[in-house]
Amino acid sequence: MAFNITHKDKKTNARVGILQTKSGAIETPFFMPVATKATTKFINSQQLEEMKIKAVISNAFILSLRPGKEVIKKVGDLGKFMNFSGVNFTDSGGFQMYSEYLYLKSDDSGVWFKNPISGETIFMTPEKNMDIQLDIGADVAMCLDTMPLYGQSKKDILQAVERTVAWAERCKKEHDRLQKKVPQKRRQLLFSISQGGIYSDLRKHCVEQLLKYDFDGFAIGGVALPEQLYGGNIEDVKKQEQEIIRVHKKIVPENKICYLMGEGDPLWMLDAIALGVDCFDSRFPTQSARRGSLLTWQGKLKILNKQYTFDQKPIDKNCKCFACKNYTRSYIRHLLKEDEAVGKELASYHNLFFMNELIEKAKEAIKKKKFSVFKNKIEKIFSKK
């Protein structure tokens, strides 16, 4: 069994568990920084290890464009390539159907992407995608899914669901076939991804179909999208997301790990943990760090604001991260304003350290069966302006 639950919260569905991968075990819940091109932007793998980050997610499709899977395979696997001893996830590239920069078209057979480097057209299939992810040697691979684009009709979303399910089946078969001779202990895990937009019935239908196959984990895709946020009331979007998670959790067996893809807002993440979600990834902490939005135990701090020009305090006096131990708000603000790489590094380091600590504290709270108390405390911090 790849996943075991070790602790359960009392009032919520939050739980702590252990996921076994070929690179070792990792305790859930956990948050993965995004490392699209085999690095978390501005943060090297030694820094990740220093702040006790146990997993990252790279992008198999984008890595296949450059440097190419052969380059990574040559040194063994992605972990060795980037010298990261933690758990490596790879995303399929399905999400890049959202990228005008990369996406051309798709049909039931697969997706056509353009290679922005060479200009050539690339035809991606579930089978090819599994081959790439296995060659890259991630610990956990994600199925190639198809994203319903924003504004599509329910009929279109149903079509995306059917395609996602069909592709998941093809991924699973190919993945099993390619790993037939690999010993259990050294096998790559494969997670499915469900779609269905905001429609509970479509989500239910999608997950029910995916459950026919023995995936190692079941991810929820298509949430935390900017398009949805721009759509209107944030609270409505939050309720929709929670409803999607509830539907998912109601159907998927408890002993299957649940991965909410793309979610990285601290509060939304805690809400998801309360519903029984086990793992997350998001560009949010790193991207917003580069743009001057910092997470602190006093709430959000916009370090580019004028008021921090002369501020000699650290980002967060309660934070023990490298950036907070050594540098002032004034200095980091200056570096970010000047677009200096070190500024982005320090800000990213801080935000990732915060996210990791937030998750660690969440785990402790679950173990003590007091998760909702903890969640309320964090909500108070981030709700005040």
Next chain:
RNA sequence: GCGGAUAUAGUUUAGUGGCAGAACGCGAGGUUGUGGUCCUUGUAGCGGGGGUUCGAUUCCCUCUUUCCGCU
């Protein structure tokens, strides 16, 4: 000293005899399976004086500014 050109937002600049636009900067929000490159929004300007005109940032004169050339 003479001649020519020039003057528009903090900066670089469009433009017009009747509402002066932009970019960058600056201020404030946003940011969610990453294109280090993003989005939204706010702020702010016709060098001074005189003339022509219903009306001048625009045309004329003058002063000043800056630049170029000549002696």
